[in-house]
Amino acid sequence: MKSDLINTDPLIALKQFTDARIAIGRVGDSIPIKESLEFKLAHAHARDAVYSVLDFELLNKRLAEFNLPILSLHSKAFSRHNYLKRPDYGRQLNDKSINELKDYNNESDITIIIADGLSATAINENASELLSALIPMLISANFTIGPLCLVEQGRVAIGDEVGYYLKAKYSIVLIGERPGLSAADSLGAYLTYCPKPGLTDESRNCVSNIRLQGLNYKLAAEKIFYLVTESFKLKLSGIVIKDNNGLINQ
Amino acid sequence: MYQYTVRHKVYKFQDLKTLLAKASPYRSGDVLAGICAETYEERVAAQIALANLPLKNFLNEDIIPYDDDEITRLIIDNHDKTSFSLISSFTVGELRDWLLMNTTDNHSITAIETALTPEMVAAVSKLMRNQDLIAVAQKIEVVTKFRNTIGLKGHFSTRLQPNHPTDDNKGIMASIIDGLLYGSGDAVIGINPATDSPTIAYNLLQLIDNLRLQFDIPIQSCILSHITTTLQLINNGAPVDLCFQSIGGTEKTNSSFGINLNILNEAYDATLSLKRGNVGNNVMYFETGQGSALSANAHHLVDQQTCETRAYAIARKYKPLLVNSVVGFIGPEYLYDGKQIIRAALEDHFCGKMLGLPMGVDICYTNHAEADQDDMDNLLTLLGVAGCNFIMGIPGSDDIMLNYQSTSFHDALYLRKVLGLRPAPEFENWLIKQGITDKLGNLIPINSSNKLLSGLLG
Known part of the structure; x- marks a missing residue:
């Protein structure tokens, strides 16, 4: 009965070659219930991740180990719906946050921004672990690090404003990437030398897919550290920074 | 300048591109660009003004200047004036009605294909319901x-x-x-x-x-x-x-x-x-x-x-x-x-x-x-x-x-x-x-001796 109902078997051998949803069989011409629900579950995870929020209690507790001041900031986007419709708002700080940064008088080499992006889940699950690997490397190389800035409803370019107001030479933005069906908790790191409002993507470097089952924390931290040191050497960031030590694009 | 009055309120649209934007069905990208109609009434007023607009007007007003944009030049330079004579008396609204007539078929639509500029086609689509978009597209065969x-x-x-x-x-x-x-x-x-x-x-x-x-x-x-x-x-x-x-x-x-x-x-x-x-x-x-x-x-x-x-x-x-x-x-x-x-x-x-x-x-x-x-x-x-x-x-x-x-x-x-x-x-x-489907188009169950399959696995 079952093999009549779902014609899969000979194709299953193809599955070893790809993670694509091949060899899922059919009922009539339609997708069998098992696969149909697995797909729905993956989409549910992705949707939930888009609407997830930063867990401040957890993040404050875990980030405390670095003995750095922690600032809580907010973009101009006042809600998730507003954030999704107005990418320009997500790239700018609201007035209260700007005032808070203007009052802050401590220049540093590097400022680290932790923003929810399209998956706060990615931040809640990966940010502190990544920083545990990265911050000691930066400190031992004698970089000074400014406050850790948690940003709600933030996009990548919000790091330009934060870095600018904090007079930082370099910004590292850790942000939740757009969830896919295969991963809803992927963290991206966007690195910008001399951050200031108005920069675009070509002036940044990016390390992507940082998560437990993706690019692991240690390797991600090494990549970021390499890009940071190259940027300070060349006094710029972006596509001009080349993969000289074989670490990038692995 | 285009305008339409609803209940003594005069809606003015300063140029063709503004009229087209305001007549466009609501979508987030036009809001983001700041060009969307501000009320439901303004949108319909724009659609009515657009419906009354002669197609000829589209040939006299470039929405992006000819000298600044090679796509505008491509559109204007390739416009077919001969076939345009078939529809030159139409307004945008009349074009919509004509497209839906039972006597308008694939042949009559393809006959005006080169008479139409993209802006005319975009304009008429803005006046059409989803049903209209389907009904007209369904007439056209592009092979x-x-x-x-x-x-x-x-x-x-x-x-x-x-x-x-x-x-x-x-x-x-x-x-x-x-x-x-x-x-x-x-x-x-x-x-x-x-x-x-x-x-x-x-x-x-x-x-x-x-x-x-x-x-x-x-x-x-x-x-x-x-x-x-x-x-x-x-x-x-x-x-x-x-x-x-x-x-x-x-x-x-x-x-x-x-x-x-x-x-x-x-x-x-x-x-x-x-x-x-x-x-x-x-x-x-x-x-x-x-x-x-x-x-x-x-x-x-x-x-x-x-x-x-x-x-x-x-x-x-x-x-x-x-x-x-x-x-x-x-x-x-x-x-x-x-x-x-x-x-x-x-x-x-x-x-x-x-x-x-x-x-x-x-x-x-x-x-x-x-x-x-x-x-x-x-x-x-x-x-x-x-x-x-x-x-x-x-x-x-x-x-x-x-x-x-x-x-x-x-x-x-x-x-x-x-x-x-x-x-x-x-x-x-x-x-x-290949034995993948039968003559009625039904899939035939695959077995492991299938040549395509064994080719990759073998």
């Missing part, structure tokens, strides 16, 4: 050929899209075999490569070409690299069937893609010169999508649907095999939810067909859009009724390289079944010969 025949009435094709995050040969081939065994791939086997490496693209082209020759499959392949990479591949002797490029509706948008009409001319000539098609020589594959101009900050305050339709002026110059609106890929800041994606897809399909293009649609969404498979099922069914030439076929709807959801091999089978549609005739014969 193109390379190694098979796509777009015939009663037929419906798929682009097999076997993407893989690392362009792994076996991973891609596994998805191709899976798709072929579901009867997918008659529009093209088209891979979005993970990188723009010419070496990898060459290798993938070779891979598909070997498969095609080994099993004598009447299909074409395409690696969706940048057009300059494809040109380089052609010069290096790669087996390039189709030349791909993303295009937009303004010169500035295309600059942001690293292309212009000269590059397209060069690539078109180079691909034609290979003469690899045996049924016909439509060799171009274009992709478009509402919002690309705004995203490149190259929209000149023209609404996103009109920008999109202007891209079709470029496409039709090169007699493409396939034009694909990748409608839901761009994200919710341009098309927020299922309703907006569905409307935009029907507009793109209608406008493309009106301009004589072999329109397909990537029925798709990203995970941050307010949409799901149910919305895609609705759109799939509507486009099937509208006579869409092709859709994507992706294993289980899930593109593991581009990270978005489109239509599955199963979705295409569903549509063929509920609407009685069949694959491209040459491909259908091949499916029967």
Whole structure:
């Protein structure tokens, strides 16, 4: 009965070659219930991740180990719906946050921004672990690090404003990437030398897919550290920074 | 200056592009651009003013200046004044009514194809309900050929899209075999490569070409690299069937893609010169999508649907095999939810067909859009009724390289079944010969001695 109902078997051998949803069989011409629900579950995870929020209690507790001041900031986007419709708002700080940064008088080499992006889940699950690997490397190389800035409803370019107001030479933005069906908790790191409002993507470097089952924390931290040191050497960031030590694009 | 008065309130629209933007059905991208109607009443006032506008006016007012934009020049310089005489007395509203008349058929619409500018077509679409967009598009037959025949009435094709995050040969081939065994791939086997490496693209082209020759499959392949990479591949002797490029509706948008009409001319000539098609020589594959101009900050305050339709002026110059609106890929800041994606897809399909293009649609969404498979099922069914030439076929709807959801091999089978549609005739014969489907188009259960399957596994 079952093999009549779902014609899969000979194709299953193809599955070893790809993670694509091949060899899922059919009922009539339609997708069998098992696969149909697995797909729905993956989409549910992705949707939930888009609407997830930063867990401040957890993040404050875990980030405390670095003995750095922690600032809580907010973009101009006042809600998730507003954030999704107005990418320009997500790239700018609201007035209260700007005032808070203007009052802050401590220049540093590097400022680290932790923003929810399209998956706060990615931040809640990966940010502190990544920083545990990265911050000691930066400190031992004698970089000074400014406050850790948690940003709600933030996009990548919000790091330009934060870095600018904090007079930082370099910004590292850790942000939740757009969830896919295969991963809803992927963290991206966007690195910008001399951050200031108005920069675009070509002036940044990016390390992507940082998560437990993706690019692991240690390797991600090494990549970021390499890009940071190259940027300070060349006094710029972006596509001009080349993969000289074989670490990038692995 | 255009205007319309509703209950003593005078709505003024300072120029044609403002009128078009205000008349456009609501979508997030036009709000983001700050050009959307501010009230429901203003939108309808704009639509009424637009309906009253003679088509002639479109020839006297460029929405992007002629001197500033090569797409405007292309549109104006290629306008067919002779056939325009057939409709020169129409207003936009009268054009809409004429299109819906029972006496207006495929022949009468194609007769005015070159009389229409993209802006006229965009304008008329703004006055039409979804039903109208479907009813008129369904009248139009656009047939193109390379190694098979796509777009015939009663037929419906798929682009097999076997993407893989690392362009792994076996991973891609596994998805191709899976798709072929579901009867997918008659529009093209088209891979979005993970990188723009010419070496990898060459290798993938070779891979598909070997498969095609080994099993004598009447299909074409395409690696969706940048057009300059494809040109380089052609010069290096790669087996390039189709030349791909993303295009937009303004010169500035295309600059942001690293292309212009000269590059397209060069690539078109180079691909034609290979003469690899045996049924016909439509060799171009274009992709478009509402919002690309705004995203490149190259929209000149023209609404996103009109920008999109202007891209079709470029496409039709090169007699493409396939034009694909990748409608839901761009994200919710341009098309927020299922309703907006569905409307935009029907507009793109209608406008493309009106301009004589072999329109397909990537029925798709990203995970941050307010949409799901149910919305895609609705759109799939509507486009099937509208006579869409092709859709994507992706294993289980899930593109593991581009990270978005489109239509599955199963979705295409569903549509063929509920609407009685069949694959491209040459491909259908091949499916029967291979024992993949029977003569009625039903899939035959696959066993492990299947030649395609044992070829990869053995």
